[in-house]
Amino acid sequence: MAKILLVDDDPDITESLTLILEGNGHQVSAVDNTDDIVGTVRRHNPDLVLLDVIFPQDPQAGFKAARALALDQDVNHIPVLVLSAVNQQSDLGFSFSDKDISDDFMPVTGFIEKPVEPAVLLARIDSALRGA
Amino acid sequence: MSPDSAIHYEQNVHVREMIARVHWLVRLRWGFVALLLLAAIGAAAGLLPLRLDARWPAMVGAALFLSNLFFLRRSRRLDATDTDERLLRRHGLGEILFDYLALAVIVHALGGLATPAIFLVIPNVVIAALFFGRGHSLVITIAGMLLVAAPVLLTMAGVLPLHDPFGDGVSMSLAHTIVYLAIYAGVVLFSWYLASHITLRLVQDELKLERNYRDILRLDEARTHAIVQGAHELKAPLAAIRSYAWTLRDGYAGPLPDKAREIVARIGERCDRLLSRLTDIVRLSNLQSFVLDAGQRPNTDLIAAVRHAVSEASRNAAARDIVVETTLPDGVDALPVCIGREQLENLLDNLLGNAINYSRDGGVVRMRVAGADGGARIEIEDQGIGIPADALPHVFEEHYRARNAVSHSASGTGLGLPIVREILRLAGGDIDIESEEGKGTRAIVTLPDATENNHPRG
Numbered sequence: 001m002a003k004i005l006l007v008d009d010d011p012d013i014t015e016s017l018t019l020i021l022e023g024n025g026h027q028v029s030a031v032d033n034t035d036d037i038v039g040t041v042r043r044h045n046p047d048l049v050l051l052d053v054i055f056p057q058d059p060q061a062g063f064k065a066a067r068a069l070a071l072d073q074d075v076n077h078i079p080v081l082v083l084s085a086v087n088q089q090s091d092l093g094f095s096f097s098d099k100d101i102s103d104d105f106m107p108v109t110g111f112i113e114k115p116v117e118p119a120v121l122l123a124r125i126d127s128a129l130r131g132a
Numbered sequence: 133m134s135p136d137s138a139i140h141y142e143q144n145v146h147v148r149e150m151i152a153r154v155h156w157l158v159r160l161r162w163g164f165v166a167l168l169l170l171a172a173i174g175a176a177a178g179l180l181p182l183r184l185d186a187r188w189p190a191m192v193g194a195a196l197f198l199s200n201l202f203f204l205r206r207s208r209r210l211d212a213t214d215t216d217e218r219l220l221r222r223h224g225l226g227e228i229l230f231d232y233l234a235l236a237v238i239v240h241a242l243g244g245l246a247t248p249a250i251f252l253v254i255p256n257v258v259i260a261a262l263f264f265g266r267g268h269s270l271v272i273t274i275a276g277m278l279l280v281a282a283p284v285l286l287t288m289a290g291v292l293p294l295h296d297p298f299g300d301g302v303s304m305s306l307a308h309t310i311v312y313l314a315i316y317a318g319v320v321l322f323s324w325y326l327a328s329h330i331t332l333r334l335v336q337d338e339l340k341l342e343r344n345y346r347d348i349l350r351l352d353e354a355r356t357h358a359i360v361q362g363a364h365e366l367k368a369p370l371a372a373i374r375s376y377a378w379t380l381r382d383g384y385a386g387p388l389p390d391k392a393r394e395i396v397a398r399i400g401e402r403c404d405r406l407l408s409r410l411t412d413i414v415r416l417s418n419l420q421s422f423v424l425d426a427g428q429r430p431n432t433d434l435i436a437a438v439r440h441a442v443s444e445a446s447r448n449a450a451a452r453d454i455v456v457e458t459t460l461p462d463g464v465d466a467l468p469v470c471i472g473r474e475q476l477e478n479l480l481d482n483l484l485g486n487a488i489n490y491s492r493d494g495g496v497v498r499m500r501v502a503g504a505d506g507g508a509r510i511e512i513e514d515q516g517i518g519i520p521a522d523a524l525p526h527v528f529e530e531h532y533r534a535r536n537a538v539s540h541s542a543s544g545t546g547l548g549l550p551i552v553r554e555i556l557r558l559a560g561g562d563i564d565i566e567s568e569e570g571k572g573t574r575a576i577v578t579l580p581d582a583t584e585n586n587h588p589r590g
Contacts, residue, residue, distance in 0.1 A: 012372035016379040023384040116375070118382050 002129055005046035006030040007037070007065065008083065017050070020118045026125075034058075034065040041075045048129055049080045051108070066108045079109040079128040083116070149338070150220045153262055154207045157227055161200045168193030168238075182297040188241035192234050199230050224263040225272065231256050232276035240283035243295045245304055245312050253280050254323045261327035273324045281313060359417045363410045370410070374403035412547035415478065416530070416554065430559075432476050434467040434508050434579065435460055438501055441480035445488055452493045456484070459500040467501070469508050469579040471559040476579075479555050482548040483512045483575050490540060490573065491516035507561075507581040513574040516540075519567035527565060528553045536569065552577075 004021055008014050009032045018028045029044050034051075041049060049069065053062035062082060070076050109128045112121060172190035174180045206223060235252055242249045256276055260269040286292040288309065304312070377400035379385055381393055388396065442458050449456050461467065469476065487497040491514045500511040519527060523534035531546040549565075556563050560580045567573040 010368060010372055012369075013375050016372070016375040016384075019379045019384040020382070023382075118378050118384070 001025040001027065002047035002125070003027045003029070003044070004048050004050060004125070005041060005044045006050045007032075007034060007040075007062075008050070008052040009033060010052075013052075017116070017121070020121065021125075024122055034061045037065040038068050038072045038075060041069060041072075041078065046078060048125060049078055050112075050125075051080055051082050053082055053084045070108075079131065081124060081128055082108050082111045084111055084113060147217055147220060150217065150224070150263065151207070151210045153259075154203075154210060154220065154223060154227070157224075157259060158200060158204050158207050161196060161203070161227075161231070165193050165197045165200060168196065182242075183299060184241065184297045188237070192237050192241075196234055203227055221263065221268075228256060228260050228263070228272060228276070229279075231259075232279045235276075236280045236283055239280055240287075240292065241295055241297070243297050244284040244287055245309060246296070246298060246300065250280060250284070250316055251319065253277060253320060257320055257323045258327040261324060261331045266328045266332065269328050270324060273320060277317060277320045281316065284309070284313070356417045360414050363414045363417075367407060367410050370403050370407050374400050374407065377403060409547075412551065416547055416551050430470060430472040430475075431468050432471055432473045434469045434476070434501060434510070435464065436466070437473065437476045437480060438499065438510070441477060441484055442499065444481065445484040448485075449488045449497065452488075452491075454488055454491050454493070454495050454497060456488070456497045456499065459498070461502050464503065467503055467508050468581070470581060471555070471561065471579055475555045475559065479552050479577070480510075482552050483510075483577070486548055487512050487514040487516070487573070487575075490514060490518075490537060504578060508579045510577040510579070511574060512577075513572065515572040518569040518571050518573055519565070520569045524565065524567060 004026050006014055006017055006021075006028055008017070008030070011032070014030045014032070018030060021028045029046070031040055051062050051065060053060075058064070062084075066080055066082065069078070069080055109131065110124060112124050168189045171180065171184070172186045172188075172193060175184040175189060176186035203223075203226075210220065210223070232253065235249075235256070238252070239247075239249045244250075253276055257269075257273050260272045260276070263269070264272065283292055287294050288306075377396050380388060380396040381400060383393075438458065438460065442456055446456055471479075484497070484499070487499075491497060495515050498511075498513045500513075502509050517536050517540050519534055520536060523532075526532045527534070527549050529546075530550045533546040553563055555561075556577065556579075562578045564576045565573065566576070
């Protein structure tokens with residue numbers, strides 16, 4: 001059972017994911033933006049971060065947040081799973097998937113396509129936690 | 133597009149048009165060279181009904197031939213991207229003046245006013261009107277008209293000897309000559325008026341057309357943007373609905389009666405289908421708007437893309453015991469093709485997805501990749517339900533799905549193949565689909581080489 005920080009601007013996604021995660025014994029806290037993401041992660045000190053990529057204010061917010069977390073010595077050991085919509089394209093015209101993971105470009109543990117099948121979500125979270 | 137670049141674009145259209153005229157003028161001149169050489173041969177063999185020294189047409193023909201070689205060389209160096217209009221005009225002026233000079237010699241050789249040869253200036257008047265604005269073309273026309281009439285005047289003044297090719301003993305009275313020249317001037321000036329007037333109208337219409345075309349492109353771009361935006365906006369609530377449906381279905385919000393769970397699951401599935409349809413619409417709209425980005429030369433490794441697509445597709449295939457066999461070219465590590473990575477992946481996903489989707493459980497999908505001359509060839513073959521012969525011509529139409537496709541698999545938006553074809557059209561590739569109902573389908577894709585000198589179409 002893990003402490004999970006959910007970062008997503010959609011309250012309905014947040015609520016449904018929270019129900020699923022809590023239903024499986026995880027402890028969930030949620031924030032709806034990536035402002036001061038490093039401070040937020042430090043405060044909550046979660047075992048895993050679930051991060052949305054595209055926020056209305058900034059289509060790259062999730063991407064920037066992932067890099068900020070990777071650069072911080074205190075929190076960069078925490079696995080980050082990025083939630084991205086199926087083939088969702090940002091205004092920059094690119095989409096992400098597991099093949100984009102790299103320390104320089106997308107320093108995250110993995111990508112989960114949104115909306116997520118509960119079983120897939122739980123399995124990915126388990127394997128990310130085991131790897132950590 | 134900014135107004136500045138619109139003006140630049142219109143100038144470019146104009147320059148391209150002028151270059152086309154220069155090329156056309158050069159081609160036209162070869163015809164005259166041929167005629168003059170025929171006349172020279174005819175005169176030398178005594179086949180012409182006039183006494184013409186064969187040296188005259190031979191000389192003018194040779195001069196035209198040599199000058200045309202020169203003009204041809206120069207016109208080949210003209211390029212719409214870096215040629216300014218002034219240079220082009222000077223080029224055109226050179227050609228037109230040279231033609232007037234040649235005409236002056238021809239008119240003189242044919243006896244001055246003894247033939248209507250002097251009216252051969254009219255095509256030149258029209259050409260000048262095509263190349264230049266009204267003022268300039270009038271000056272050129274008057275200069276040319278005088279140049280061609282000069283031998284007549286010089287002959288009258290006794291400076292040049294009179295040619296009498298018909299042996300009629302041309303002795304025109306002064307009054308006759310003046311009337312003749314006045315009519316000549318009138319016809320030439322009237323021709324100039326008509327030609328320049330019509331040209332002006334044509335140029336204005338042409339620019340208007342170009343402007344309208346740009347406006348339509350801009351509108352289309354805005355429309356595409358609105359579609360993409362709208363689809364994105366629809367996706368977020370749908371995704372939330374689907375997420376809730378799964379939450380309910382799996383009992384995370386409390387236990388549900390069986391029937392309720394089944395209904396909730398169906399709500400989720402319908403959302404799924406809607407979402408994938410929206411994704412396809414966004415993809416297709418994005419592709420169509422790529423038309424405006426023509427000119428880039430993407431370079432993607434086909435082999436890596438195929439490996440990636442196969443590993444992605446294998447998960448779906450394995451769930452239905454379908455085997456995907458891949459044959460890659462021997463001893464080739466990378467096969468660069470002229471297409472964007474995103475588009476290539478999209479294309480392979482769609483074709484492999486179709487092959488797997490319409491295979492029967494336990495079937496085999498074969499994918500063969502080979503380098504073809506100046507590009508690559510991909511064959512994706514399945515042993516699935518195939519496409520009925522009457523449906524085959526329609527598979528590239530948006531939202532079309534064959535009867536047996538609908539009954540085999542409820543999902544599918546009928547946008548997969550239109551997307552594939554659009555991608556290939558823009559990349560300069562091609563697709564061919566062979567199929568037999570009940571036996572299977574083979575898709576053959578050809579892609580342009582990344583190193584070849586080809587241009588994405590748009």
